[in-house]
Amino acid sequence: MTYPEISGAMADEKVKEIDAKGVDAVVSCDISCLMQLEGRLKATRSAVKSLHVAQLLAEQDPES
Amino acid sequence: MNDRRWILDRVHSAIADVDRENGLPDLSREGIDGGIDALVRRFTDEVEAVSGVVHHVADIDAAARELDTLIRSNQITSLAVSRDPLARAISSRVIGQHEVLDPEDNQDAIAEADMGLTGARLGISEHGTLMLAPEDDHGRLAALLPPHHVAILATSDLVGTLSEALARLGEEIPPTITFVSGPSRTADIEQTLVIGIHGPARVDIILVDDRESGTT
Amino acid sequence: MSSIHNVRSRHFKQDIRSAIADVELRGALARAQEQVNSKRSKAVDAIAGDWESMREKARSIKAWTLEHLDEQLELFESNATRNGIKVHWAKDPDSACSLVKDICSQADARSVIKSKSMVTEEIGLNAVLEASGMEVVESDLGEWIVQIAGETPSHIVAPAIHRSRKSVHALFEKTLQRSIPDDAESMTMVAREVLRKAFLRADVGITGVNYLIAETGSFLVLENEGNQRLTTSLPRVHIAIAGLEKVLPRLADLDLFLRMIGRSGTGQVVTTYQNLFSGPKQDPAEDGPEEMHMVLVDNGRSEMLASERRRQTLQCIRCGACLNICPVYRQIGGHAYGSVYPGPIGSIFTPPVAGLHQASQLPYASSLCGACRDVCPVKIDIPAVLLDLREEIAGDDAQKRDAETDLKVRRETPAFRHWARAMHSPTRYRIAGFFMRCAAGIASRTTVLDRFIPPLAAWRSERSVPRPEGDTFRNRWKARGRQAR
């Protein structure tokens, strides 16, 4: 959080690429990467969802 | 001298009691298999990969014909020739309209020449590299100032790798060695590759099998 | 005292703002990075199985040399001296610059030609020579562009990477006062013509050094353009300047390092010209320099050598791969770092040399993603060194940081202390987690908390705050365990 401008610019580039791919969701196992991307996706009103790998597994899990 | 002691003392105490690496690794590796034919093939491919050209010929008469073609097709009007005996023998067989410059000529004149002709100590096949030792043939400026460099290399002077080339030097290391792989290049303007900036824009290598004149 | 010429890394925070606002710069950097990285991967993949073992060998040779640096330097000195090279030692930039100035004055030099050298940028050599009335001309195309623009290099291998072709064209026309076609080729030929004259009038040539060879007292310098061959062929005197860490023990080590540096830096299988110097000319009738000098510069290196964790910084062969892969460099370019050494290597080299307080922001300019460590041909663990620097900067001595970093340290230290405590016990972790979720819930809806938690405001400046949804992972995991039974 020291240089929000830099991390914002980094996220921007990624989000643009993710949007261009036409996917439904981004999955990651790193919580800080995920928060960074999710924050930016929401801020730019993207339709792409962001999921932690545990969330993805939980969705598929018949027992929960 | 003051700074010398200051630095060496500090360097010494900085590493006085470190855990040291276990010696230096062995760097020996395979050369290029397949004898002289493989060396020639690899050399030719690699020189081309870095935008140079190899002309492989049997003897010095054939080499002279290649040089003659290069001079004519590039409309060369002045040629700077080093003192390399092979280069001399070949250039003396070419009778053209061009002026011939000697290393004794002044550097402005050599800078104005259209082509420079020199020998080469060795060729290294792995990366298509010429090993120039300018003091061998007084060819420093001829290989550098004109926009077109033609080097004469004997096929028997091809080696596989840089290691082999360095091993051949033995104890006698000439004051300057330049390893040349293709023409001068830059990409400093928007990463656009431009061939030929300060050094030669064209490098032709005449690879001669036989140092003697042919029987033809 | 060790220092870096014109360092302005204390202004990092301001400088990144203007860099990020410069859309053209960021576009150019992204394109340049993609181009060089794809060339690099191709060149590295071509020797696929070998690359990792080559890296390990290169690392161990460099590490070994650093651990024997005193002996190796003395060995280089005695062999080089025997070859007729005059070896000089300089503990800091002042000493190095005045040494070089004196050699130039003794040679009655009016005009000095230089080929690209980062260490001369580090010590601010050009300014010193110019102040004593000498003309100094940079002859590498990129360096020359930067010189006539009155700028500093923004990359250690490609100094003018921040400039577009159009801007270089405008600069050339303005400087040379004539009209020039605007394609890269014509512009390059114009530079050739102008610089050729400078070569022919130069009295002294100055180069950097890639490798000092202890065993033979030789040194090797790499280039693609041929400007360095000219720099070392036409003037009467050749002065080479090297950081202490440039030593390789054996001539045969070149075989390994030369197969790596081109691939790693520019994606070239081999650098076009590899110039190995082992003394001035022997025959007076020869062309080439009559005098050859070697200036060995410490400037903070012996101090770095003494630190076990930072010593590896000196393994660097200045290939530039870490800049090319770095996502932060990609967004801000080289100038924002405020040091002649930008990017990941700059962030670990600049602070100890310039003084931590001069560059305390740089070790934080990294997401610690580790891409630099993974590409580094000599396996420098850059993130580990960054953390080591952060540790010292955030320590008790406030003199080691600038005001900007001091503020950050004061804000964050208590938070991290609490965090560390929370992580020590499951109960405390659960309680902390509960409060965090409440806070995030509030923060995702309103901005009332931003005033009390400055990092939150910083976060929100660029993105939204996530809203916690559903049950926690811990609860669900527990529930799932019960069901399974």
Ligand code: SF4
């Ligand atoms: S730190 Fe490694 S990757 Fe970066 S310039 Fe130095 S050698 Fe190259």
